[in-house]
Amino acid sequence: MSERIPQHRYTAELAGQIEAAWQDRWESEGTFHSANPAGPWAEPDDPRLTNGHTMVMDMFPYPSGAGLHVGHPLGFIATDVYARYLRTTGANVLHTMGFDAFGLPAEQYAVQTGQHPRVTTEANMEIYRRQLRRLGMGHERRRSFATIDPDYYRWTQWIFTQIYNSWYDVSAPARLGDGIGRARPISELVAQFESGERAIPDGRAWAGLSPAERAAVLDGYRLAYVSAAPVNWCPGLGTVLSNEEVTADGRSERGNFPVFKRNLSQWMMRITAYADRLVDDLERLDWPEKVKLMQRNWIGRSHGATVTFGPVERVEGGTTGIDVFTTRPDTIFGATFMVVAPEHPVLDEIVPSAWPEGTDPTWTLGEPDPRTAVAAYRTAASRKSDVERQADAKDKTGVFAGAFATNPVTGTKIPVFVGDYVLMGYGTGAIMAVPGQDERDWDFATAYHLPIIRTVQPTPDHPEDKAFTGEGPAINSSIEGLSLDGLGVAEAKERMIEWLEARGAGSRRITYRLRDWLFSRQRYWGEPFPIVWDEDGVAHTVPDDMLPVELPEVPDYSPRTFDPEDAGSSPEAPLARATEWVEVELDLGDGRGLRTYRRETNTMPNWAGSCWYYLRYLDPANDDALVDPAVERYWIGPRPAPVADAPAGATDPGGVDLYVGGVEHAVLHLLYSRFWHKVLFDLGYVSSEEPFRRLINQGMIEAYVYRDDRGFPVPAAEVEEHAGPGGTTYTWNGQAVTQEYGKMGKSLKNVVTPDEMCEQYGADTFRVYEMSMGPLEQYRPWETRAVVGSQRFLQRLWRNVVDEETGEVTVVDVELDAETDKALHRTVDGVRADLEALRTNTAIAKMIELNNHLTKLDAVPRAAVEPLVQMVAPVAPHLAEELWQRLGHTESLAYAPFPEADPAKLVEDVVTCVVQVKGKVRDRLEVPADVDEATLEGLALASPRVQASIDGAPVRKVIVRAPNLVNIVV
RNA sequence: GCCCCCGUAGCCCAACCGGCAGAGGCAGCCCACUUAAAAUGGGUUCAGUGCGGGUUCGAAUCCCGCCGGGGGCACCA
Incomplete structure (x- = not known):
């Protein structure tokens, strides 16, 4: 039977031919090459240079091997549409895509398949490249790279050496003179120590220190340093992890394995030095409020005061004080006891050998003396994991330490407790407990019969048996020479801090939840550190001209992993097995000549490569610098106007004009990247203060899952839908199945791939469908049977230009009738505004409307359909190019100026x-x-x-x- | 427990600064083409905006309180 489909109909097959042909042509003509003002690719005469510039970027993918589904390209298509639109306005547009190819997902896939990570990673990247090309992405291929390329990670290592060789001078003026604090070369700190301008913390003389001692002093300042501290050890992954990679319930973000605190010597990045700037600069960015809020919460800046409670009698004679941090200094009058963390060192000094006279029996754990009781409590606490401590959060437990402190304001003697609801890692590890205004303290006070004094007047409807944490006038807060009574919280805080400072009993203080970034990993597939250790145990950076330090071949690249529950295991770096690589003779050029060193065997986390890749896109062929300064300034330097919604007086921080990616990187990649960028800014390598000026989180495409009566998923594509009086029902192979909504995944049998869609409908149809499903940020369900609507649109557009039977162009050169003319101008105006604002869904609706109007005419005028072809080009670029050519144009329409709406024709009479x-x-x-x-x-x-x-x-x-x-x- | 986002037709979504609830698509129904079906084309049905109050001349839109869905944080002193 012969198919009765017209020979020249725009079918998936024809679309496929057209698409492949145009992809070839774009590639051979370098259609998407953008122009650089300087550096190796300088094209100073390109007219686009002076016609506006925009950098559009996607979060680059991991070539993990799991395969793409239709949700993955959503953001890529959106940025491609935007970039293609911008090119038609004459702007110089940079849009490319590389690969985040180091790291766990790539390594795990390699381990699973028993191949070297480089082999599988490169194979997967090839698949990705082919798929992206098939979707018609207008990426500039010559700017693409992978983080595993030695030419790239050479610069990742170089940035590490810059960070390592820097310190944060909190008192130096900011680079732009608009604040205090910036990173400076470590050599300037050494000079200060040598000259005596700055004293060494423990008071010794610099000249008298050994190399190892000097190194130890400098480690206290460097922005990258080795520290022995409790870290997150994940036996299941065989590596340590940063705080950001551990979920709230104490498991690894990737793989969901248990994480344990282990004391280990690891590389850290001093991100805390930038805490204030990382918080403050958020308001200069055009980012989703949600992401800003997540970063603010993560950094967790709180303003308050440290207050010393003392004297506390020491067992060995004399007294000591206990410092607490509080955000509510206004409530000190209500501080009726203290609680210190079980790990607090002061306990070693103050716990006496006998309970004081009249000690409440509920305070003693039933132990005969405080030492036994506190020791028992501390042991019990140390056995609890963070997870268990959190799980027990409802019951406030503690034990009396047997000692008393004095409330520095009221002079009242108050008992000191040990309690695990106080964390050693936050503030000072000790609190003043104010049960009247703090729920946790209230619970504790109730359990241990401790006095409660309200110092803020609760609202009339506030329950009697609860702490009042709200706003209100101070009460019960007067002593001779100080009265807070009647003041609001903010004013009372100020008054109190002034009083404390005047008496030397306390001082204003800001604390942060943010901790330094644990930067080393015990994995093979990552950037080696550009660090060698000498025989004294002193670290040295590898000189720039010896970079990159290439990743060696090892007999076994898989990490040593352990039973996920084996808390006692210890990490082993796979690179340590490359003994010939580890032992190395080098002349570091420091005048010490050829010496033997041991290479650092940890590798960097995969966040390292993604911290700065946007900078390399700017100037990927540059061998002399990570990016030419003029190129950086041109593309992402500060703009004259601040971003929308920035507070008055804010300046633009610079950065990538549009960055699109998933919200899952809100406090990982996006925080790390901002930190590195600010270091590079301080050191003068970039002119921008932020990496990403504008951020959009694209939504996810989800899908329906159908399950049979046993609860097993059945292939979603084979399910039939039946509309009935009692609602819609679904069957598979004749048996009833239930529908639910969720993620797309192999095990749920509902995966749809871009390749299938290209096969069945063509890439342009797929692009139009994804873009018309709704706003970019929105989560939405995939529905394959709805794709045909987008195909019909393109077929109608095709038919408005080309005769389906003969293949001839059928447009006529006549003047537009008034109605068509008006419709055209209205559409141009609307589509332009929609594309500008990334509202591609409504732009497509307007184009469909115009196209439907043209369909109804006896003959389609060229003057109407040519602009429509141009408007559709960003979304359906292959079809548009093909029609454009058939309409008689020889040049690609990638740069054809976007149609202009005549304002006179937009007004209705x-x-x-x-x-x-x-x-x-x-x-x-x-x-x-x-x-x-x-x-x-x-x-x-x-x-x-x-x-x-x-x-x-x-x-x-x-x-x-x-x-x-x-x-x-x- | 606290914070943020979202609820418009059977479904996905529009509706600009508060001003006629509907741009577009899917599905359904009718018609044309076809021996027939598919494909294609043309036409058409369908909601008063999750619920309850309030502000206003006027509310999908602003405010308050609920309900439902999604997400973030959670002894942070």
């Missing part, structure tokens, strides 16, 4: 005016668009239908919004 009586529509009038209010009011009141509605009632008021509306109030 006659509009429909709605006449309401008491807000209800009673009549419609056709009136001139420029009708004046008085005339319109007269016309409305004269309407018989309006008069009938008014029914003789007196008119109280008439609201006129010429020319659209009149509302008569009776």
Whole structure:
């Protein structure tokens, strides 16, 4: 049987041919090459350079081997549409895509398949490249790279050496003079130590220190340093992890393995030095509020005071003080006891050998003396994991330490407790407990019969048996020479801090939740550190001219992993097995000549490569610098105007113009990257203060899952839908199945791939469908059977230009009738605004509308369909190029100027005016668009239908919004 | 427990600064083409905006309180 499909119909097959042909042509012509003002690719004469510039970027993918589904390219298509649109405005547009190819996912896939990570990673990247090409991405291929390329990670290592060889000078003026604090080369700190301008913390003389001692001093300042501290050890992954990679319930973000605290010597990055700038600069960014909030919460800056509670008697004689941090210094009058963390060192000094006279029996754990009780409590606490401690959060437990401190304001003696609801890692590890204004302290006070004093007047409806944490006037807060009574919280805080500072009992203090970034991993597949260790145990950076330090071949690249529950295991770096690589003779050029060193065997986390890749996109062929300064300034330097919604007085921080990616990187990649960028800024390598000026989180495409009566998923593509009186039902192979909504995944049997869609409909149809499903940020369900609507649109557009039977172009060169002309200009105007604002879904709706209008004409005028082809080009670029060519153009339309709307044709001369009586529509009038209010009011009141509605009632008021509306109030 | 986002037709989504609830698509129904079906084309039905209050001449839109869905944080002193 012969198919009765017209020979020249725009079918998936024809689309496939057209698409492949145009992809070849774009590639051979370098259509998407953008122009650089300087550096190896300088093209200073390119006219686009002076015509505006935009950098559009996607979060680059991991070539993990799991395979793409239709959700993955959503953001890529959106940025491609935007970039293609911008090119038609004459702008110089940079849009490319590389690969985040180091790291766990790539390594795990390699381990699973028993191959070297480089082999599988490169194979997967090839698949990705082919798929991206097939989707018609206008990426600039020559700017693409992978983080595993030695030419790339050479610079990742170089940045590490810069960070390592820097320190944060909190008192130096900011680089732009607009604040205090910046990173400086470590050599300047050494000079200060040598000259004596700055004292060494423990008071020794620099000249008298050994190399190892000097190194130890400098490690206290370097922005990258080795520290022995409790870290997150994940036996299941065989590596340590940063705080950001551990979930709230104490498991690894990747793989969901248990994580344990182990004391280990690891590389850290001093991100905490930038905490303030990382918080403050958020308001200069055009980012989703949600992401800003997540970063603010993660950094967790809180303002308060440290207050010393003392004297506490020491067992060995004399007294000591206990410092607490509080955000509520205004409530000190209500501090009736203290609690220190079980790990607090002061406990070693103050716990006496006998319970004080009259100790409440509930305070003692039933132990005969405080030492036994505190020791037992500390042991029990140390056995609890963070997870268990959190799980027990409801019950406040603790034990009396047997000692008393003095409330520095009231002079009252107050008991000191040990309690695990106080964390050693936050503030000072000790708190003043104010049960009246703190729920946790209230719980503790109730459990241990401790006094409660309210120092803020609760609201009248506040329950008697609860802490009051709200705002109100201070009460019970007076002593001789100080009264907070009647003051609001903010004012009371200020007054209190001033009082404390005047007496030396406390001082203003800011604390942060953010901790330094644990930067080393015990994995093979990552960047080696550009660090060698000498025989004294002193670290040295590898000189720039010896970079990159290439990743060696090892007999076994898989990490040593352990039983996920084996908390006692220790990490082993796979690189340590490359003994010939580890032992190395080098002349570091420091005057010490050829010496033997041991290479650092940890590798960097995969965040390292993604921390700065946007900078390399700018100038990927540059061998002399990570990016030419002029190129950086041109593409992502600060713009004259601040971003939308920035507070008054804010300046633009620079950065990538548009960055699109998933929200899952809110506090990982996006925080690390901002940190590195600010270091590079301080050191003068970049002119921008932020990496990403504008961020959009694309939504996910989800899918329906169908399950049979056993609960097993059945292939979603084979499910039939039945509309019935009792609602819609679903069957698979004749048996009833249930529908639920969720993620797309192999095990759920609902995966749809871009390749399938290209096969069945063509890439352009797929692009149009994904873009018309809804706003970019929105989560939405995939529905394959709806894709045909997008295909029909493109087929109708095709048919408006080409005869399906003969393949001939059928457009006519006639003048547009008034209606078509108006529709065209309205569409151009709307589509331009929509594409500009990334509202591609509504842009497509407007194009469909115009196309449907053209379909109804006897013959399609060229003057109408050519602009439509241009407008559709960003979304369906292959089809548009093909039609453009068939319409007689020889050049690609990638740079053809976007159609302009004539403002004169956008105004209607006659509009429909709605006449309401008491807000209800009673009549419609056709009136001139420029009708004046008085005339319109007269016309409305004269309407018989309006008069009938008014029914003789007196008119109280008439609201006129010429020319659209009149509302008569009776 | 606290914070953020979202609820419009059977489904996905529009609706600009508060001003006629509907741009577009899917599905359904009718018609044309076809021996027939598919494909294609043309036409058409469908909601008063999750619920309850309030502000306003006028509310999908602003405010308050619920309900439902999604997400973030959670002894942070």
